[in-house]
Amino acid sequence: MDQDAVLDLFRKSGALLEGHFRLSSGLHSNRYLQSALVLQYPEFAGALGHAVGERTRHLQATAVLSPALGGIVIGQEVGRALGIRALFAERQDGTLTLRRGFTLGPTDRVLIVEDVITTGGSTKETAAVAEAAGARVIGASSIIDRGPDPGRLGLPLQSLVRLEVPTWDPESCPMCAKGEPVTKPGSRG
Ligand SMILES: [Zn+2]
Numbered sequence: 630m631d632q633d634a635v636l637d638l639f640r641k642s643g644a645l646l647e648g649h650f651r652l653s654s655g656l657h658s659n660r661y662l663q664s665a666l667v668l669q670y671p672e673f674a675g676a677l678g679h680a681v682g683e684r685t686r687h688l689q690a691t692a693v694l695s696p697a698l699g700g701i702v703i704g705q706e707v708g709r710a711l712g713i714r715a716l717f718a719e720r721q722d723g724t725l726t727l728r729r730g731f732t733l734g735p736t737d738r739v740l741i742v743e744d745v746i747t748t749g750g751s752t753k754e755t756a757a758v759a760e761a762a763g764a765r766v767i768g769a770s771s772i773i774d775r776g777p778d779p780g781r782l783g784l785p786l787q788s789l790v791r792l793e794v795p796t797w798d799p800e801s802c803p804m805c806a807k808g809e810p811v812t813k814p815g816s817r818g
Contacts, residue, residue: 630680632790635772638677642667649804649811656796657805661814664744664772668702677789678706681742681770684787685711688768690740692716692733696725696755700743703772707742715742718758725754727762737764741784746771749782756784 639645644667650658668674681703690713695704697719708715716731733739739759741752746769756766766784774788799805 630676630789635677635680635789636792638673639664639667642670642673644668646814649802649809650814651799651811652796652814654796655799657799657802657811658794658796659804660792660794662745662773662775662792662794663814664699665702668744674702674706675709677772678703678708679710680789681707681772681787682710684789685740685768685770688740688785689738690767691736691738692740692764693742694718694733694739694755694759695742696751699745700755703744704742707740707770711740718755725751725758727758733759733762733764735763735765737762738767739764740767741769743769743771745773745775746782746786746788747775749776752782752784752786 636645644663646661650661652658692713693704693708693715695701695717697717701717704715704717718725718727741755743752746752752769759766768785769782770787773790773792775792775794779786
């Protein structure tokens with residue numbers, strides 16, 4: 630699946646909007662990304678998971694590990710595509726950890742899978758969970774990489790799409806300067 634095909638699924642499902650938006654942070658952007666909206670359709674989630682699987686098969690992972698909640702659906706689909714376990718890490722008292730009896734060990738080659746990677750902070754945190762369990766982290770993957778430099782993680786990173794989502798303070802927003810009306814994404818009507 631090429632970049633355009635991926636973005637087409639996002640647009641079709643309302644997971645990628647283009648316009649002039651006020652984000653929950655208060656910042657303005659010309660794009661709004663909400664990957665849960667594309668992943669709610671099993672056929673789209675399956676196709677994206679398959680594409681990530683094809684991109685990462687050469688890494689010979691033995692398990693997928695995703696951070697909850699955003700990474701769970703795509704992690705499951707990548708695990709299905711590669712025929713390997715899909716685990717997730719979740720927060721307990723603020724710390725990302727393996728719960729529910731999930732285990733990883735020295736024989737595991739772990740692929741970190743997320744829907745969207747922005748700063749890479751959660752990716753690194755999830756990798757640290759696998760390493761603390763004694764496993765080897767062999768790479769990371771996401772549907773979308775919002776960051777400027779795929780090398781920033783210190784891990785091989787495979788993403789289906791590189792997409793910038795620029796943000797501005799309202800005072801410096803170029804669309805506000807042109808007087809374009811701003812909308813809040815997710816609100817109806
Ligand atoms: Zn604006």
